[in-house]
Amino acid sequence: MIRELILKNRSYRRFYQSEKISELQLRNWVDLARNSASARNAQSLKYILSTDDSFNAKIFELLAWAGYLTTWPGPEEGERPSAYIVVLNDTLIAGNYFCDDGIAMQSILLGATEDGFGGCIIHSVNRNKLHELLDLSEQYEILYVLALGKPKETVVLDEIKDGNIKYWRDENQVHHVPKRALDEIILEAK
Amino acid sequence: MIRELILKNRSYRRFYQSEKISELQLRNWVDLARNSASARNAQSLKYILSTDDSFNAKIFELLAWAGYLTTWPGPEEGERPSAYIVVLNDTLIAGNYFCDDGIAMQSILLGATEDGFGGCIIHSVNRNKLHELLDLSEQYEILYVLALGKPKETVVLDEIKDGNIKYWRDENQVHHVPKRALDEIILEAK
Numbered sequence: 001m002i003r004e005l006i007l008k009n010r011s012y013r014r015f016y017q018s019e020k021i022s023e024l025q026l027r028n029w030v031d032l033a034r035n036s037a038s039a040r041n042a043q044s045l046k047y048i049l050s051t052d053d054s055f056n057a058k059i060f061e062l063l064a065w066a067g068y069l070t071t072w073p074g075p076e077e078g079e080r081p082s083a084y085i086v087v088l089n090d091t092l093i094a095g096n097y098f099c100d101d102g103i104a105m106q107s108i109l110l111g112a113t114e115d116g117f118g119g120c121i122i123h124s125v126n127r128n129k130l131h132e133l134l135d136l137s138e139q140y141e142i143l144y145v146l147a148l149g150k151p152k153e154t155v156v157l158d159e160i161k162d163g164n165i166k167y168w169r170d171e172n173q174v175h176h177v178p179k180r181a182l183d184e185i186i187l188e189a190k
Numbered sequence: 191m192i193r194e195l196i197l198k199n200r201s202y203r204r205f206y207q208s209e210k211i212s213e214l215q216l217r218n219w220v221d222l223a224r225n226s227a228s229a230r231n232a233q234s235l236k237y238i239l240s241t242d243d244s245f246n247a248k249i250f251e252l253l254a255w256a257g258y259l260t261t262w263p264g265p266e267e268g269e270r271p272s273a274y275i276v277v278l279n280d281t282l283i284a285g286n287y288f289c290d291d292g293i294a295m296q297s298i299l300l301g302a303t304e305d306g307f308g309g310c311i312i313h314s315v316n317r318n319k320l321h322e323l324l325d326l327s328e329q330y331e332i333l334y335v336l337a338l339g340k341p342k343e344t345v346v347l348d349e350i351k352d353g354n355i356k357y358w359r360d361e362n363q364v365h366h367v368p369k370r371a372l373d374e375i376i377l378e379a380k
Contacts, residue, residue: 006226030375032196102288103293105293134378188324
């Protein structure tokens with residue numbers, strides 16, 4: 001069953017924007033991250049939630065979408081995320097959060113997927129402006145923004161061809177993601 | 191159900207060493223990582239598997255266990271991991287793997303947990319010696335070692351007290367992990 005959930009948990013970038021996500025849902029998903037492993041148990045990651053339409057619109061302006069889809073400016077109005085989780089590191093707790101960020105966001109996204117939603121981890125963020133918008137003190141470092149919503153696109157995993165790892169969209173707007181074969185990523189078994 | 195699985199997926203450091211893990215099981219869990227998100231879809235993480243007793247013993251010598259349990263040298267013979275997954279970054283593919291490491295290891299550990307096993311992400315690794323033992327070329331950077339086995343300890347989550355985040359073992363060898371409250375890690379909701 002975890003396999004099905006992981007396969008269903010794709011990086012979605014187009015959503016049914018009118019399908020709302022409640023603050024309680026976001027809290028439940030962050031609670032999954034809270035209960036996941038943390039390096040040295042430092043638990044330095046902190047979160048800001050947004051379910052508010054006008055605040056979502058302000059966050060949206062500070063994100064860049066899908067680097068390989070160079071002609072696509074990102075989701076249009078009506079297909080934008082209905083919620084965001086800004087993932088921060090509290091540098092007063094720990095300068096180095098090791099791999100806590102990936103663990104936490106995978107837990108959050110698996111929770112969202114199970115509840116019928118989905119999202120995308122966004123690293124291309126205007127951090128200075130978002131820091132200002134969120135009125136954050138200097139101790140908080142913005143790591144990622146999780147964009148969340150009800151997925152409105154089909155994502156398909158393909159075998160990699162000619163070493164090309166760039167995702168792409170076909171004429172039906174299906175999003176294709178080439179994946180390396182298992183025997184390419186497992187170097188050796190002792 | 192993902193919540194139950196995440197709660198069951200604790201960092202275990204003592205195992206029923208005689209309970210073997212097969213190479214196929216490790217491959218299935220790595221396949222979960224393969225099908226998880228990757229920054230820019232670069233998929234630069236590579237894996238080396240070990241299920242062999244004598245090779246496991248060599249890996250064990252290069253690990254340090256549970257930094258806060260200062261008087262505990264790590265699991266004794268009979269309680270050691272029955273398998274390892276060494277997580278590498280292929281620097282010829284990408285210098286920066288962003289949060290792929292945490293995503294991948296969370297997927298692997300959730301797969302192991304679902305199958306009745308468990309493990310621990312180890313960062314305190316003698317990387318030079320492990321690099322030599324694995325006869326790796328320079329392109330591979332050792333990130334973490336996942337220690338895996340059939341858990342032989344009870345891990346309990348506690349509320350944090352007086353800001354102390356150090357895990358500890360009680361007189362019954364129950365491992366306690368203090369976790370920050372949800373309202374401490376969610377700074378704000380818009």
